[in-house]
Amino acid sequence: MTPDDLLNNVSRRTFLKISAIWTGGAWIVGIPGLSSQSYDVLTREEADIMDLLADCMVPPDDFAGGKEAGVTNFIDQQISRNGYLTEDRDLYKTCLPALNRTPLKEYKKHFLTLDRDARIEYLKKLERGFYDHSTAEEIWEPFIPSHFFAKMRDQCLMGFYGSPKHGGNNNYVSYRMIRF
Amino acid sequence: MEKKRVNAVVVGAGAGGGVAAKELSEAGLSVVLFERGGLVTHEDHGNDELTAQRSFPLACAFGPDNERYRRVYRDLQGNERVVLPNEWDYQNNAACVGSGTVCYGAMAWRFMEEDFKMKSTYGTVEGSTLEDWPISYEDLEPYYEKAEWEIGVAGDDSINPYAPWRRKPHPMPAFHHNREARILESAAKDLGYHPFSIPMLRNSVPYNGRRVCAHVRQCVGFACPVDAKNGTQNTVIPTAIETGNCELKIHCKVAELLTNDQGRLTGVSYFDENDQKQIQPADIIVLAASATETPRLMLNSTSKHFPNGIGNRYDWVGRNLQGHAYCGADGLFEHEVYTGEGPGASVAICDFNHHNEGYVGGAMLANEFIKLPYAYSSGYRPPGSARWGQEHKDFQKRYYRRNASIRGPVQEMPNYESRVQVSREVRDHWGIPVAKISGYKLDEDIQTAEFIADKAEKWLQAAGAVETWKSIPGKGVSGSQHQAGTCRMGDDPQTSVTNKYGQVHGVDNLFIADGSLHVTNGGFNPVLTIMALGYWVSDYIVKEWQHGNRF
Numbered sequence A: 001m002t003p004d005d006l007l008n009n010v011s012r013r014t015f016l017k018i019s020a021i022w023t024g025g026a027w028i029v030g031i032p033g034l035s036s037q038s039y040d041v042l043t044r045e046e047a048d049i050m051d052l053l054a055d056c057m058v059p060p061d062d063f064a065g066g067k068e069a070g071v072t073n074f075i076d077q078q079i080s081r082n083g084y085l086t087e088d089r090d091l092y093k094t095c096l097p098a099l100n101r102t103p104l105k106e107y108k109k110h111f112l113t114l115d116r117d118a119r120i121e122y123l124k125k126l127e128r129g130f131y132d133h134s135t136a137e138e139i140w141e142p143f144i145p146s147h148f149f150a151k152m153r154d155q156c157l158m159g160f161y162g163s164p165k166h167g168g169n170n171n172y173v174s175y176r177m178i179r180f
Numbered sequence B: 001m002e003k004k005r006v007n008a009v010v011v012g013a014g015a016g017g018g019v020a021a022k023e024l025s026e027a028g029l030s031v032v033l034f035e036r037g038g039l040v041t042h043e044d045h046g047n048d049e050l051t052a053q054r055s056f057p058l059a060c061a062f063g064p065d066n067e068r069y070r071r072v073y074r075d076l077q078g079n080e081r082v083v084l085p086n087e088w089d090y091q092n093n094a095a096c097v098g099s100g101t102v103c104y105g106a107m108a109w110r111f112m113e114e115d116f117k118m119k120s121t122y123g124t125v126e127g128s129t130l131e132d133w134p135i136s137y138e139d140l141e142p143y144y145e146k147a148e149w150e151i152g153v154a155g156d157d158s159i160n161p162y163a164p165w166r167r168k169p170h171p172m173p174a175f176h177h178n179r180e181a182r183i184l185e186s187a188a189k190d191l192g193y194h195p196f197s198i199p200m201l202r203n204s205v206p207y208n209g210r211r212v213c214a215h216v217r218q219c220v221g222f223a224c225p226v227d228a229k230n231g232t233q234n235t236v237i238p239t240a241i242e243t244g245n246c247e248l249k250i251h252c253k254v255a256e257l258l259t260n261d262q263g264r265l266t267g268v269s270y271f272d273e274n275d276q277k278q279i280q281p282a283d284i285i286v287l288a289a290s291a292t293e294t295p296r297l298m299l300n301s302t303s304k305h306f307p308n309g310i311g312n313r314y315d316w317v318g319r320n321l322q323g324h325a326y327c328g329a330d331g332l333f334e335h336e337v338y339t340g341e342g343p344g345a346s347v348a349i350c351d352f353n354h355h356n357e358g359y360v361g362g363a364m365l366a367n368e369f370i371k372l373p374y375a376y377s378s379g380y381r382p383p384g385s386a387r388w389g390q391e392h393k394d395f396q397k398r399y400y401r402r403n404a405s406i407r408g409p410v411q412e413m414p415n416y417e418s419r420v421q422v423s424r425e426v427r428d429h430w431g432i433p434v435a436k437i438s439g440y441k442l443d444e445d446i447q448t449a450e451f452i453a454d455k456a457e458k459w460l461q462a463a464g465a466v467e468t469w470k471s472i473p474g475k476g477v478s479g480s481q482h483q484a485g486t487c488r489m490g491d492d493p494q495t496s497v498t499n500k501y502g503q504v505h506g507v508d509n510l511f512i513a514d515g516s517l518h519v520t521n522g523g524f525n526p527v528l529t530i531m532a533l534g535y536w537v538s539d540y541i542v543k544e545w546q547h548g549n550r551f
């Protein structure tokens, strides 16, 4: 066994420890098909929006998507009081509900209920700044939709590809996926 | 409170400061070595990419922290903003015992002879303060050797026809290549280049009582889990402490250099680990706080005799900030080139460091360190690629093991406007004005970078890459991990900050021993040169001291 293997074993053990505490404490029973973990900062609805965004950023296929990999948990932990991204808490608290409501006018639906193609189309517009100066603007204030998108996208990738010790990348799924 | 007087204070336990502390204490001087950070080991952060010192999106494991540190960055449009240590524009290196040498990639380059006489080689470059060093490669050669043997370098220069001459070989044999480097090595040979194994401050055989490199993937940006990477924290600093003459004070932040009514430097003030202000009197002071923090300290030390900051009579302190104009190319392969054998960077060429027709300077080119999963997900793909969604995920799956990159640190032409100043408005946790960074690269730097990136791309194509693209640096000022040049050495006090021994003009008991001294920054990573300068400056101090000179 090389020292590298050894280290990976240590990290795996640490991970098992963390996930045991986690499954032991934080999961509650809920509607089948919907994740029902409770979070520190995000409300149920905000977490559902975040889950859906995480799955848009990293869609599930043969390997877990963003939601199953724990990206929402990563974001929630990082914007909580002891996280590294505490200063982004207001950003998420304001922008997640705004992101959900913005498609109402154009698509007559919340983000959460858009079908897949519309969801992606909407997010691409959001990314390109299409809503930065629209009437939807006030529900985003003081934040700018495309800026939120850029940060959220980046932080989803951190949650999916970063070390599980920060709350995402469950079971090292991304490491296994790319065969790191 | 005033502490007991010592012979020498060294500010900063990084590359240059670690060496200076050891040399002075071994020669019998009493030394206090100040470090604002603490001891950081592998156990403290493990393999966590998100806080490692290379891409640090969440924090910098090797310091400084986001709570107490700030800088001001002025962009090309003249907008100023406050930046935190884990933002790129902060231009961080590190802050802990050993500084960047704990977590570096450990490339151990000697600059070439031309790198010490850039002006003689290339003439005047419009808009640049290009100058020859006041010392030559020949002057520094014995000190490079000392750094290689005392700190520990594995390499073999005999296969690099462009390597500068040397008296003694490297103390450890060169590393073998991993699969990717072998592919690139043979392509380089096909192109008529002269590839060789990068000299590394890592153990290819057991050395100095420590183990051999374990080839982990998390190397650059991390401390070594088996302590096979050689920095100042596991070599010269422990030796300094063992002499019994050197006290290492960690979590102590030097605030100001103190002068008396006659204009003589008498010591430093600092904040201890409890934020209490203390005074440490000393006969001489060696600044090794990095190319950003050394000028900041000097500019913050104003007094009757030094109204513009100490050593700053002719306004050269903080000028000529240089890093490198990093450029290169990336390529995608049909077959797997990745094996997970770290650290990744392994094969280099020096065919394009100098004498590139129509260009000033150049760079060595080397393959890139292993890209960690998050870093790979946020960059390293052809322009216009998907940044999220299924296409992005598919790219990750397909290409993580099928890509290679080549990078080169293009030597920048120094300029007077790229600089470190102190902010008038923004202060750090201790109330000290923070560093303000501003400036730009010259067009010549970008042109050379385009030329070098083109060579990198051709190299990847020759190695079988099916798709390639270049990366060219922007015009913004560079500093960061390769920061240098802000207190250049020179013979003329009107156009430099120190003499050729790192002694500040007009302040006899003040020396500098870090990257600030570089007149130019070579087409190489700078640390071995900074260590060699640490030995060079210390050697002068010790010889003079032993002759009774108290400066």
Ligand SMILES: Cc1cc2nc3c(=O)[nH]c(=O)nc-3n(C[C@H](O)[C@H](O)[C@H](O)COP(=O)(O)OP(=O)(O)OC[C@H]3O[C@@H](n4cnc5c(N)ncnc54)[C@H](O)[C@@H]3O)c2cc1C
Binding pocket: B011, B012, B013, B014, B015, B016, B017, B034, B035, B036, B037, B053, B054, B093, B094, B095, B096, B097, B098, B099, B100, B101, B103, B104, B105, B106, B107, B108, B109, B220, B221, B252, B253, B254, B255, B288, B289, B290, B291, B293, B294, B297, B481, B482, B483, B513, B514, B515, B516, B525, B526, B527, B528, B530
């Ligand atoms: C991830 C990474 C990879 C790198 N890879 C390479 C490589 O492969 N090859 C290479 O050549 N170089 C590499 N480097 C760069 C190398 O580490 C630097 O060139 C070198 O450390 C600079 O030396 P220095 O003595 O000028 O400053 P530093 O080594 O930064 O030392 C300065 C020290 O002073 C301390 N300090 C600053 N202000 C104060 C104060 N007021 N009071 C007390 N202490 C203070 C700092 O905390 C720091 O520890 C890398 C750096 C990093 C971070």
